[in-house]
Amino acid sequence: MTTKQSVDLILYPRWLAPMSATPAEAKAGAVAFLENHACVIHQGKTLDVLPQDECRQKYSAQFEYNLSKHLLMPGLFNGHAHSAMALLRGFADDYPLMTWLQEHIWPAEGKHVSESFVKTGSELAICEMLASGITCFNDMYFFPGTLGEVLRDAGLKGSISGPILEFPTPWAQNADEYLAKNTDLIQEFNKGGDIQFGYGPHAPYTVSNATFEKIIDQAQANNTWIHTHLHETAFEVQQSMTDFGMRPVARLAKLGLFDVHSQAVHMTQINDEDIENLAGKKCHIIHCPESNLKLASGFSPIQKLYNAGLNINIGTDGAASNNDLDMVSETRTAALLAKAVAEDAEAFPAYQAMYSATRGGALAYGRDKMGSIEAGFEADMIAVNLDDLNTQPVFDPIAQFVYASNNRQISHVWVNGKLVCEHGQVRVIDTDKVRHDVEQWRQKLKG
Ligand SMILES: [Zn+2]
Structure with a gap:
């Protein structure tokens, strides 16, 4: 039995839109999204994108997310x-x-x-x-x-x-x-x-x-x-x-x-x-x-x-x-x-x-290794829950995201492979303090 490679994070989305193909390539028939693929993340970067069955054989991670109703796409x-x-x-x-x-x-x-x-x-x-x-x-x-x-x-x-x-x-x-x-x-x-x-x-x-x-x-x-x-x-x-x-x-x-x-x-x-x-x-x-x-x-x-x-x-x-x-x-x-x-x-x-x-x-902005989910790219990505009725049924998850979804369906946000927002709750800034400070400014601006 081969030893699995240990990595930081594995995401198992239903659909994955790598955004590697240009719009012209997509129009000419390049694959726009993958189904039942996994995204393997290590040290802040995407390490691998591969079929989920293969991923389970090859990698293990401390954190794994089963995103069976979700589209995974670049942030x-x-x-x-x-x-x-x-x-x-x-x-x-x-x-x-x-x-x-x-x-x-x-x-x-x-x-x-x-x-x-x-x-x-x-x-x-x-x-x-x-x-x-x-x-x-x-x-x-x-x-x-x-x-x-x-x-x-x-x-x-x-x-x-x-x-x-x-x-x-x-x-x-x-x-x-x-x-x-x-x-x-x-x-x-x-x-x-x-x-x-x-x-x-x-x-x-x-x-x-x-x-x-x-x-x-x-x-x-x-x-x-x-x-x-x-x-x-x-x-x-x-x-x-x-x-x-x-x-x-x-x-x-x-x-x-x-x-x-x-x-x-x-x-x-x-x-x-x-x-x-x-x-x-x-x-x-x-x-x-x-x-x-x-x-x-x-x-x-x-x-x-x-x-x-x-x-x-x-x-x-x-x-x-x-x-x-x-x-x-x-x-x-x-x-x-x-x-x-x-x-x-x-x-x-x-x-x-x-x-x-x-x-x-x-x-x-000259950020060559950003904006796409592929090996070697910065692991900045989001999961969109398409299980809401307004995005059912799903024939094409990209069309569903663009034409039918809303921002409340974004369930997870990762930056450099770190979960920075989950179900709308920001994890890296104190939002209660922000609310308090904003109210102070509203009063000042009102004069
Ligand atoms: Zn402007």
């Missing part, structure tokens, strides 16, 4: 958030973007944003995101080092883009100070791997050409990315035509932004010339459909962008313009909206939607 990657803005959820609703920012959000932030605000807001957002199956996310907000510390203390992951603007805020006084503070954080955090920092110039209308040029140099020198809001509204495009005589995408292309690792968030109001400026470049698209809908910003033609060879990732944006941080509903909204925008029911099919919410995020 969701929220490609764009402003976590601490969870404290401003419901603070000002039903305004267009510039009114919302200039008359409500920016004045409140100017008065209240501090390390303490960011700590509590980030903890609130992270708890909500974990319970919704988000195992990594991008963030752009002030005092980003505070978010980095919250994640480090909890043993979680993040790809953080520290903000850069031309005007003063409680975090920095001018573009050079924002840039220098970001460079310090990149040098402090990026060695570890789980928490990485990049540069987050806020938008074309808040950052000058000279500052963009400095950021591009610094990003290359520090081997990191540049993350910016781009083509969020028609107003932004009109203003750029007035101020620069060209569309925002054309302006940033001319500066060389897309020749370096970058992410463009929103991308509404896109024409064929914009797509030509992006095709074949190192830019990834972060699509935030619910924020675009709520702020009436416009529609992003994501199937067209994907067809031009661009990688797509889905994001929630901040809770103040969504108003939740739920990537399950965001993914469904993205899938449905893409069909309406393309006027094509075959656009952005379920597999592509799930890929964009998982592996697409890992690729967008």
